[in-house]
Amino acid sequence: MFKWKELYSCNISKIDDQHKKLFEIGYKLSDLVRSKDDLDHYDEIIELINELTKYTIYHFETEEKLMEEYGFNGLEEHKKTHKAFVDKISQINISVIDEEQKRVMMEILVFIADWIEDHILKVDHMYKDFLNEKGVF
Numbered sequence: 001m002f003k004w005k006e007l008y009s010c011n012i013s014k015i016d017d018q019h020k021k022l023f024e025i026g027y028k029l030s031d032l033v034r035s036k037d038d039l040d041h042y043d044e045i046i047e048l049i050n051e052l053t054k055y056t057i058y059h060f061e062t063e064e065k066l067m068e069e070y071g072f073n074g075l076e077e078h079k080k081t082h083k084a085f086v087d088k089i090s091q092i093n094i095s096v097i098d099e100e101q102k103r104v105m106m107e108i109l110v111f112i113a114d115w116i117e118d119h120i121l122k123v124d125h126m127y128k129d130f131l132n133e134k135g136v137f
Ligand SMILES: [Fe+2]
Pocket: 019, 059, 063, 120, 124
């Protein structure tokens, strides 16, 4: 989970760097959730979820600006999928995490990891060739 693969590349360095950063935050989260110590990692987990949410919003803005700048006609559909994901992660119920930390967090992480992979491969890759042809790398 949350391991970068070359097949994720959009062939645009800024976008690839941001995707890698998302994977990095996700990996830190999964590492923490899988840790075998008996310490309560609640505060760190909440902090990382906030970081992931903020960085995701920042990344989506970068993509949307780029697509807008070059007149990509899939922009509106793309924006909808971004918004649905932000709504979803903003609704993560922090009080439930406190009671059943590991189980709930693993479910959330699997959802996030699957979503990011699926989104990069199916949705982000729709602008890849278009932007590359416009000279954006
Ligand atoms: Fe993306």
